[in-house]
Amino acid sequence: MSLLDIKGLTVEFRGDEGHQEVVRDVSFSVPENKSVALVGESGSGKTVISKAIMGILPAKSHITSGQILFRDNRRNGKLIDIAKLPPAGPAMRAMRGDQIAMIFQEPMVSLSPLHTIGDQISEGARLHRLVGRREALELTKDMLRLVHFPDPERAIRAYPFELSGGLRQRALIAMALICRPSLLIADEPTTALDVTIQAEILKLIKEVQSELNMTLLMITHDFGVVTNMADEVVVVYNGEIMEKGSVEDLFLTPQHPYLKALLNAVPSLSMEPEERLVPIRPIKPRTHQTDGHPHHAVNAHEFRGTTLVELDKVCKTFMFKKLRGKKRKSITTALDNVSLTVRRGECLGIVGESGSGKTTAALAMLRAFPLTDGKIFYATEDGPRDIQGFSDKELFKFRERAQIIFQDPFSSLNPRRTLNEILMEPLVIHQIGDNHSKAARIRELTDLVGLSQRYLRRYPHSFSGGQRQRIGIARALALNPEFLICDEPTSALDVSVQAQILNLLKDLKDELGLTYVFVSHNLAVVDYISDRVAVMCKGKVVELGPTRNIIDNPIHPYTRALLKAVPEPSLDHKLDFSSLDGAATSDPMQWPAPYRMGYSTVPYLVEIETDHWVCAPGMDAMHDTVGLGGSHI
Amino acid sequence: MLNYILRRLLIMIPTLAAISFLIFLIIELPEGDYISNQISMLRSTGESASIGRLEFLRSEFALDRPFIERYGIWVGVWPGPNGFDGLIQGNWGWSFEYDQPVDEVVGPTLPLTIALNLATILFIYCVAFPIGIYSATHQYSVGDYTFTLIGYLGLATPNFLLALVLIYLANTWFGLSVGGLMEEQFIGAPMSGGKVLSILAHLVVPVIVIGTAGTAAMIRRLRANLLDELYKQYVTTARSKGMRESKLLVKYPLRVALNPFIADIGNLIPSLVSGSVIVSVVLNLPTVGPILLGALQSQDQFLAGFILLFVSLLTLIGMLISDILLGYLDPRIRLGKEGARQ
Numbered sequence: 001m002s003l004l005d006i007k008g009l010t011v012e013f014r015g016d017e018g019h020q021e022v023v024r025d026v027s028f029s030v031p032e033n034k035s036v037a038l039v040g041e042s043g044s045g046k047t048v049i050s051k052a053i054m055g056i057l058p059a060k061s062h063i064t065s066g067q068i069l070f071r072d073n074r075r076n077g078k079l080i081d082i083a084k085l086p087p088a089g090p091a092m093r094a095m096r097g098d099q100i101a102m103i104f105q106e107p108m109v110s111l112s113p114l115h116t117i118g119d120q121i122s123e124g125a126r127l128h129r130l131v132g133r134r135e136a137l138e139l140t141k142d143m144l145r146l147v148h149f150p151d152p153e154r155a156i157r158a159y160p161f162e163l164s165g166g167l168r169q170r171a172l173i174a175m176a177l178i179c180r181p182s183l184l185i186a187d188e189p190t191t192a193l194d195v196t197i198q199a200e201i202l203k204l205i206k207e208v209q210s211e212l213n214m215t216l217l218m219i220t221h222d223f224g225v226v227t228n229m230a231d232e233v234v235v236v237y238n239g240e241i242m243e244k245g246s247v248e249d250l251f252l253t254p255q256h257p258y259l260k261a262l263l264n265a266v267p268s269l270s271m272e273p274e275e276r277l278v279p280i281r282p283i284k285p286r287t288h289q290t291d292g293h294p295h296h297a298v299n300a301h302e303f304r305g306t307t308l309v310e311l312d313k314v315c316k317t318f319m320f321k322k323l324r325g326k327k328r329k330s331i332t333t334a335l336d337n338v339s340l341t342v343r344r345g346e347c348l349g350i351v352g353e354s355g356s357g358k359t360t361a362a363l364a365m366l367r368a369f370p371l372t373d374g375k376i377f378y379a380t381e382d383g384p385r386d387i388q389g390f391s392d393k394e395l396f397k398f399r400e401r402a403q404i405i406f407q408d409p410f411s412s413l414n415p416r417r418t419l420n421e422i423l424m425e426p427l428v429i430h431q432i433g434d435n436h437s438k439a440a441r442i443r444e445l446t447d448l449v450g451l452s453q454r455y456l457r458r459y460p461h462s463f464s465g466g467q468r469q470r471i472g473i474a475r476a477l478a479l480n481p482e483f484l485i486c487d488e489p490t491s492a493l494d495v496s497v498q499a500q501i502l503n504l505l506k507d508l509k510d511e512l513g514l515t516y517v518f519v520s521h522n523l524a525v526v527d528y529i530s531d532r533v534a535v536m537c538k539g540k541v542v543e544l545g546p547t548r549n550i551i552d553n554p555i556h557p558y559t560r561a562l563l564k565a566v567p568e569p570s571l572d573h574k575l576d577f578s579s580l581d582g583a584a585t586s587d588p589m590q591w592p593a594p595y596r597m598g599y600s601t602v603p604y605l606v607e608i609e610t611d612h613w614v615c616a617p618g619m620d621a622m623h624d625t626v627g628l629g630g631s632h633i
Numbered sequence: 634m635l636n637y638i639l640r641r642l643l644i645m646i647p648t649l650a651a652i653s654f655l656i657f658l659i660i661e662l663p664e665g666d667y668i669s670n671q672i673s674m675l676r677s678t679g680e681s682a683s684i685g686r687l688e689f690l691r692s693e694f695a696l697d698r699p700f701i702e703r704y705g706i707w708v709g710v711w712p713g714p715n716g717f718d719g720l721i722q723g724n725w726g727w728s729f730e731y732d733q734p735v736d737e738v739v740g741p742t743l744p745l746t747i748a749l750n751l752a753t754i755l756f757i758y759c760v761a762f763p764i765g766i767y768s769a770t771h772q773y774s775v776g777d778y779t780f781t782l783i784g785y786l787g788l789a790t791p792n793f794l795l796a797l798v799l800i801y802l803a804n805t806w807f808g809l810s811v812g813g814l815m816e817e818q819f820i821g822a823p824m825s826g827g828k829v830l831s832i833l834a835h836l837v838v839p840v841i842v843i844g845t846a847g848t849a850a851m852i853r854r855l856r857a858n859l860l861d862e863l864y865k866q867y868v869t870t871a872r873s874k875g876m877r878e879s880k881l882l883v884k885y886p887l888r889v890a891l892n893p894f895i896a897d898i899g900n901l902i903p904s905l906v907s908g909s910v911i912v913s914v915v916l917n918l919p920t921v922g923p924i925l926l927g928a929l930q931s932q933d934q935f936l937a938g939f940i941l942l943f944v945s946l947l948t949l950i951g952m953l954i955s956d957i958l959l960g961y962l963d964p965r966i967r968l969g970k971e972g973a974r975q
Contacts, residue, residue, distance in 0.1 A: 056872050112885050
């Protein structure tokens with residue numbers, strides 16, 4: 001029996017530029033008590049379908065044909081065609097939030113900042129259950145307990161900004177569940193969350209689904225989430241269904257070329273070392289026109305493996321001044337005695353959750369801010385130099401050697417500059433070449449990242465996310481740097497585009513002899529691109545070593561937990577929901593000895609095997625007696 | 634919260650001191666003072682009989698002392714000819730032009746000024762809110778365009794011109810004289826029911842005239858603010874609970890869009906007072922506006938200084954009220970630093 005039957009659904013978007021069908025003749029059904037995943041890239045129409053089911057399509061979208069048949073179990077299975085109901089009418093309003101509920105993608109902005117959690121969650125009960133304020137609050141507490149909210153009594157009086165992202169997502173789930181809906185639509189419920197929290201939220205959704213006998217329609221672009229959550233899969237591309245079937249059928253024997261291509265584009269931890277991702281729309285960087293190698297990297301191949309950047313016990317604390325009230329300032333330690341080296345010609349991945357200090361560590365290497373303590377050495381022609389000691393002039397020259405690719409390709413390009421002007425600016429600032437050679441260099445750069453020279457006069461808004469990120473890469477390469485910081489360059493992009501960018505970065509590194517520091521929260525991505533990995537947690541490096549060693553043989557409990565929480569896009573490596581430890585994994589106080597770290601414990605790295613270091617302060621005492629040979633690096 | 638209000642009240646004291654100094658400095662910037670101007674005028678016409686009296690007044694009001702001393706005497710922290718006798722002691726100064734103490738000159742006009750301002754603010758909020766909400770929720774509809782047009786007209790029309798038009802229309806159509814704030818028989822009479830009614834009737838035209846530009850500006854801003862909020866994710870979340878659109882609108886986006894308007898209460902007061910001077914002259918309103926204008930023209934410094942200080946005080950109080958309201962309505966502000974860390 002299916003709870004939801006969608007037949008020939010077509011949704012049209014009526015904008016200033018005429019009519020456009022964003023969903024075309026889509027039919028699929030959602031069986032009762034099962035989980036169906038709707039998979040596709042951004043712009044594929046998957047969110048439009050879910051909004052059509054909820055009756056909350058944006059004002060300019062209209063259902064032009066088709067049926068959305070929902071079986072109303074509270075009225076003896078009567079079939080209701082949602083497509084025919086006026087979206088703001090009483091019949092649709094009565095179902096929305098009561099029988100069909102939705103969890104949204106971004107927990108940070110999905111809650112009103114001015115109303116308490118309790119107010120916002122209990123609202124649904126008061127609308128549909130006709131209960132009083134007090135009773136609704138009791139129901140709210142029950143729901144918060146169901147989603148494992150710590151201290152529901154207090155939580156109902158909390159405001160969203162007082163909660164972390166994971167807790168806000170729990171609050172949103174509680175909000176969706178309060179009327180015990182028969183259909184729950186989850187629109188990318190974990191995309192904005194860290195991997196360990198993602199695993200917990202997925203576990204939670206599974207739990208409540210069986211507890212409340214719910215049917216789940218999950219919208220996602222993450223195949224790792226699909227294999228762990230779904231019974232059936234519907235693949236959407238460009239508003240049309242490409243393929244549908246059970247998750248086993250689709251993963252073991254994908255039929256449609258689009259699905260095959262999509263599966264090949266996803267990096268996974270179980271990839272072979274030399275295996276290459278196959279982007280859906282591959283690009284070929286053309287380097288043959290370049291006049292040789294970047295001048296800073298001339299000897300890169302020769303000096304491969306020598307130290308390029310060395311961080312020596314780098315500390316950075318940020319102070320938050322209280323706006324009013326007490327004089328007390330709160331101090332956040334973003335970097336706690338971070339020591340690591342970046343070797344010439346390698347890609348060093350830095351992974352960690354949000355707030356782990358991974359981006360701060362990378363930015364410190366560019367001298368983006370003054371350090372609180374410690375030194376950062378950069379290998380120049382005159383030997384290693386402390387970048388803190390650079391004069392303004394030296395720092396200016398240093399900018400030619402070290403560049404950065406930013407996380408968000410949408411906000412990191414000036415919308416009022418053309419592609420030509422964006423690429424020209426570094427050359428102008430550093431007074432490189434005359435007009436003729438600048439123009440030639442810009443043509444080289446567009447070739448390098450596979451952009452057509454016809455685009456040079458366009459503005460950023462006319463480029464797609466992937467193209468914009470390629471512009472960001474070209475801009476970073478404009479000055480012929482030898483060292484590139486990549487700050488989550490693919491986290492804002494679709495998987496298919498991600499593969500394209502990752503391959504581009506790989507090729508550029510080999511051909512131009514670049515050195516990368518690649519910051520990411522995505523372990524599979526880091527695994528794909530990095531030679532060595534540093535795992536960071538709470539401002540400390542907890543494990544450092546060759547990528548394969550870290551992935552195959554993680555030592556530190558945090559690294560292990562992190563790896564355990566990655567949903568793999570394969571049916572053989574499903575998440576083990578029962579072994580998730582929750583918040584304890586990222587609390588240094590709760591790590592077992594010898595890894596446990598108190599408030600003032602100084603991180604201490606021990607070499608477990610060749611080149612594989614683990615932060616184990618507890619071994620510091622041992623090593624004198626046992627002679628493990630640990631030392632600070 | 635109580636602590637916060639107390640601290641804010643304490644901060645107002647140095648703020649007022651600084652404002653008073655600036656006011657006094659700026660008023661004294663032009664050459665001479667009211668009495669020296671009078672003396673030179675009398676000298677030029679050859680009438681030197683009353684010069685002696687004026688010289689006496691100059692020393693009586695310490696106008697012959699250095700600037701800092703004059704300021705100190707005005708505020709009441711420096712002994713003047715009659716000992717400590719300034720604003721702090723409750724002596725608001727002397728108006729040379731009216732030949733009366735300042736409190737007697739402005740006294741009767743202050744309550745009317747405050748009443749007129751309050752009525753105008755109320756008018757602005759009452760008219761701007763429904764229209765602003767309508768314009769935002771019905772973006773690009775006929776109604777939205779109509780209100781936008783009217784709004785721009787309201788912004789672009791000088792309000793004294795509007796006052797003249799309304800006087801003319803009221804006179805020709807209804808035979809009404811809209812000048813003044815009450816009928817003539819009540820001027821100077823003690824407060825009574827009839828007087829209050831008369832004042833209310835006479836308030837209508839000035840409130841519309843003074844409030845039009847402010848209303849138009851507020852409609853535009855509310856529309857823009859609300860449009861920013863209307864399509865945010867939390868509104869969709871609320872809609873997906875099955876709330877009625879009207880209820881949803883008031884509870885979520887409107888509430889969030891409200892902040893700038895509460896923050897604006899303090900700013901409205903000085904702009905209304907200074908913006909209504911010419912209107913008050915045209916409509917013959919007994920507010921402090923025309924008195925301030927006259928005092929500034931004739932360098933009647935204590936009168937001008939007091940009025941400016943009074944408006945500043947109103948502004949400070951308005952800002953205090955808006956800060957307290959903001960703290961009450963917005964938990965992000967109330968809970969301080971933790972709220973800023975989003």
